[in-house]
Amino acid sequence: MKKQVQRYVRYRRINRKRRCIITPVGVVSFSHSKFGKLPQDLPSLLQAGIEETISNVENGIDQSEIDLLVVSNVDNQLSNQHQLGTLALRYLRSPKADAFRIEAACASGGMAVYVAKKMIEMGSAKNALVVGVEKMTNITTDVATSILIRGGSPEEIYYGVTQPSAYAFSAQLYMEKYGSTEDDYALVTVKNHRNAIRNPWAQFHKEFTVDQVKNSQIIASPIRLLHCSPITDGAAAILLSSNPKKYTDNPVYIKGMGVGYDTMGVFERDDPTFMLATKIASDKAYKCAKVKPNQIQAAEVHDAFSPAEIMTYESLGFAKRGEGYKLLRERRTMFDGDLPVNASGGLKAKGHPIGATGIGMIIEMFLQLRGQAGERQIPNIELGLVENHGGTGATSVVTILGR
Amino acid sequence: MRNTLAKLIAFSIVQIAPSKFQTPYVVAIVDGEKGERILVKIKNEYFGLLRAGLEGEIKEESVDSDKFNFFYPKDKVKSDSERI
Numbered sequence: 100m101k102k103q104v105q106r107y108v109r110y111r112r113i114n115r116k117r118r119c120i121i122t123p124v125g126v127v128s129f130s131h132s133k134f135g136k137l138p139q140d141l142p143s144l145l146q147a148g149i150e151e152t153i154s155n156v157e158n159g160i161d162q163s164e165i166d167l168l169v170v171s172n173v174d175n176q177l178s179n180q181h182q183l184g185t186l187a188l189r190y191l192r193s194p195k196a197d198a199f200r201i202e203a204a205c206a207s208g209g210m211a212v213y214v215a216k217k218m219i220e221m222g223s224a225k226n227a228l229v230v231g232v233e234k235m236t237n238i239t240t241d242v243a244t245s246i247l248i249r250g251g252s253p254e255e256i257y258y259g260v261t262q263p264s265a266y267a268f269s270a271q272l273y274m275e276k277y278g279s280t281e282d283d284y285a286l287v288t289v290k291n292h293r294n295a296i297r298n299p300w301a302q303f304h305k306e307f308t309v310d311q312v313k314n315s316q317i318i319a320s321p322i323r324l325l326h327c328s329p330i331t332d333g334a335a336a337i338l339l340s341s342n343p344k345k346y347t348d349n350p351v352y353i354k355g356m357g358v359g360y361d362t363m364g365v366f367e368r369d370d371p372t373f374m375l376a377t378k379i380a381s382d383k384a385y386k387c388a389k390v391k392p393n394q395i396q397a398a399e400v401h402d403a404f405s406p407a408e409i410m411t412y413e414s415l416g417f418a419k420r421g422e423g424y425k426l427l428r429e430r431r432t433m434f435d436g437d438l439p440v441n442a443s444g445g446l447k448a449k450g451h452p453i454g455a456t457g458i459g460m461i462i463e464m465f466l467q468l469r470g471q472a473g474e475r476q477i478p479n480i481e482l483g484l485v486e487n488h489g490g491t492g493a494t495s496v497v498t499i500l501g502r
Numbered sequence: 503m504r505n506t507l508a509k510l511i512a513f514s515i516v517q518i519a520p521s522k523f524q525t526p527y528v529v530a531i532v533d534g535e536k537g538e539r540i541l542v543k544i545k546n547e548y549f550g551l552l553r554a555g556l557e558g559e560i561k562e563e564s565v566d567s568d569k570f571n572f573f574y575p576k577d578k579v580k581s582d583s584e585r586i
Contacts, residue, residue, distance in 0.1 A: 241520055241521050244518075244519065244520045248520060254541050255541065258541050258542075258570065259519055259520075259527060259529060260529050261516060261518075263514075263516075264514040264519075267512075267514035269512075271512050271513070271514065272511070272512045275554055317515070317517050318516075318518045319514045319516045319517065319519075320514050320515045320517075366531040366540070367539055369539075371531070
């Protein structure tokens with residue numbers, strides 16, 4: 100039996116008996132820096148993320164009530180700083196808090212929230228501050244790409260399969276298999292850049308046409324420059340609580356959350372066009388939330404490279420296999436469609452400060468659900484989904500949020 | 503090591519990469535004789551021939567101190583051997 104099928108069958112067998120822990124974990128506060136090239140260094144971004152999240156708690160919180168501090172950060176070489184958990188404690192006056200760093204490539208933010216939520220559910224913490232931070236623009240693009248290639252399998256790193264080229268394998272196969280075109284990939288970029296115009300935190304406030312995307316520089320065929328998310332500085336933080344109503348009258352709950360895994364290398368997958376980790380993670384999240392994909396009203400998904408957004412639609416159950424691109428052609432995932440995806444601008448246009456990305460995506464859905472998303476507010480939304488994946492989809496974290 | 507028959511599944515011509523890799527270069531996924539997925543490099547002279555389903559052979563070769571699997575398109579392998 101093929102590896103991917105074996106993995107899914109094994110997951111289904113184990114998961115059939117697994118029950119969801121029903122502890123109401125709520126998001127009660129947040130902070131979000133501008134994404135882009137920022138003047139602050141990493142400790143300053145970390146400090147601001149923590150302090151602003153605490154000061155934004157509507158009903159107030161004594162810092163000593165925060166008993167867990169999780170830092171999401173991908174690569175110390177980007178910031179020349181180890182022990183980020185302990186460093187973060189410098190900015191939190193809570194002697195009883197545990198603190199550590201989580202890394203899962205681009206899924207670090209989602210994974211940090213997942214771990215914090217699990218610790219709350221297990222009773223190890225009551226209030227967890229999760230802060231994601233990345234400083235990427237202080238090094239050359241060459242150094243940054245040398246670091247980012249590490250998100251692949253050891254074999255891919257050895258052969259020089261860069262992140263764009265790993266996604267290129269999937270993107271090329273998807274077009275051959277399902278009849279989508281470069282126009283479909285370009286539409287993802289066009290949509291997300293248009294959405295980012297309404298987001299003051301976004302790195303780019305510039306629209307592109309399909310032709311501009313299709314004529315942009317080739318990075319790794321068929322992936323072009325305007326399919327790639329940028330190098331970004333930024334921080335994003337949330338406060339999770341087991342007693343959300345104590346800290347805000349307007350909490351947003353994590354209704355369901357799941358993590359899934361696939362092979363590290365795209366080349367090891369029997370179907371490189373299918374994001375199996377996302378399928379596994381979303382199955383778990385839907386099961387815990389007791390909802391179906393057609394009940395989701397908005398989503399933030401991981402468009403590190405534009406073609407991935409289309410493949411993610413299918414793994415999340417928004418479209419049948421091989422039909423994800425039709426959602427774009429039918430305008431269903433546009434801002435004014437029936438399932439807006441990446442109203443924030445996505446990673447492509449909002450920016451991708453890796454360790455902060457997954458937390459920033461959750462903040463976007465938190466604001467949408469509270470009706471506080473400003474110009475980019477999606478009307479009457481009660482249930483939203485966030486998908487954050489690492490590497491080329493080897494790790495995926497899916498979170499369903501609701502009121 | 504014996505050469506292995508293989509079929510090209512997907513490839514990418516990499517134009518931008520960390521400076522330790524000399525661009526442009528081709529990386530690809532092929533299916534081996536037993537259906538196993540193998541990561542390969544393809545020499546730049548075969549750019550024009552590349553398409554999914556292309557058949558060929560995998561040969562292990564040394565480049566500096568590293569060893570890589572290289573995919574050679576079938577027609578090219580044949581014409582090379584005829585020349586010899």
